[in-house]
Amino acid sequence: IMIKTARFLTSNQDAKKCPPPNKPEYAFIGRSNVGKSSLINMLCQSKKLAKISSTPGKTQLINHFIINDSWYMVDLPGYGYAKVAKTKRAAFSKMTFEYLNTRENLMCLFVLIDVRIEPQALDLLFLNTLGDEGVPFVMVFTKADKLTPTVLDRNITHYKAVMQQEWDELPQMMVTSAEKGLGRDEVLGFIDNINKE
Ligand code: GTP
Numbered sequence: 583i584m585i586k587t588a589r590f591l592t593s594n595q596d597a598k599k600c601p602p603p604n605k606p607e608y609a610f611i612g613r614s615n616v617g618k619s620s621l622i623n624m625l626c627q628s629k630k631l632a633k634i635s636s637t638p639g640k641t642q643l644i645n646h647f648i649i650n651d652s653w654y655m656v657d658l659p660g661y662g663y664a665k666v667a668k669t670k671r672a673a674f675s676k677m678t679f680e681y682l683n684t685r686e687n688l689m690c691l692f693v694l695i696d697v698r699i700e701p702q703a704l705d706l707l708f709l710n711t712l713g714d715e716g717v718p719f720v721m722v723f724t725k726a727d728k729l730t731p732t733v734l735d736r737n738i739t740h741y742k743a744v745m746q747q748e749w750d751e752l753p754q755m756m757v758t759s760a761e762k763g764l765g766r767d768e769v770l771g772f773i774d775n776i777n778k779e
């Protein structure tokens with residue numbers, strides 16, 4: 583799967599001002615620091631396309647990138663970062679949901695989950711909301727390189743078991759490491775299949 587070109591296009595606070603919705607779009611969301619920007623860079627094999635920081639709350643706007651001049655990747659702000667002021671968090675959430683509910687070319691939202699961490703109420707609630715609102719999404723576990731294969735398996739099995747208590751059918755799940763390039767073919771293959779439809 584080839585990414586020939588990946589270019590930054592725009593940063594927006596307002597979903598209405600995003601680039602024209604005339605190309606398929608894939609967005610990345612999840613808690614602050616989960617690795618959204620890192621995953622975008624890994625997929626595009628670029629070190630500095632999306633800005634990365636060890637300080638949570640780095641990405642604060644809706645960032646559009648254009649891939650192969652034919653589809654969009656979108657880096658969204660993280661949710662759930664306690665140190666961001668409440669008013670600002672509310673504004674992020676409003677911006678994000680306006681984006682999710684109005685972006686007609688959004689083919690799939692990738693919801694990133696740090697595979698090291700016990701399932702969190704905030705993530706489960708967010709996933710439920712997506713289900714309720716009919717936003718197409720899949721789950722992407724990040725930072726797999728930080729665990730041994732045994733613990734990785736155990737955590738994913740546990741996450742599924744927790745979700746099964748509320749979900750009849752589990753969403754598709756992928757495992758990635760931005761550090762090691764793990765999951766790149768799976769994520770890009772998934773996107774490629776939708777683009778070909
Ligand atoms: P915000 O924009 O602040 O919401 O964060 P983000 O979700 O975009 O996270 P970002 O990509 O900036 O990464 C946060 C930190 O996690 C950085 O220090 C990254 O180097 C690190 N990180 C991200 N992905 C991985 C990974 O797969 N493996 C390892 N080991 N570290 C990672």
Ligand code: MG
Pocket residue numbers: 618619620633634640641657
């Ligand atoms: Mg970011």
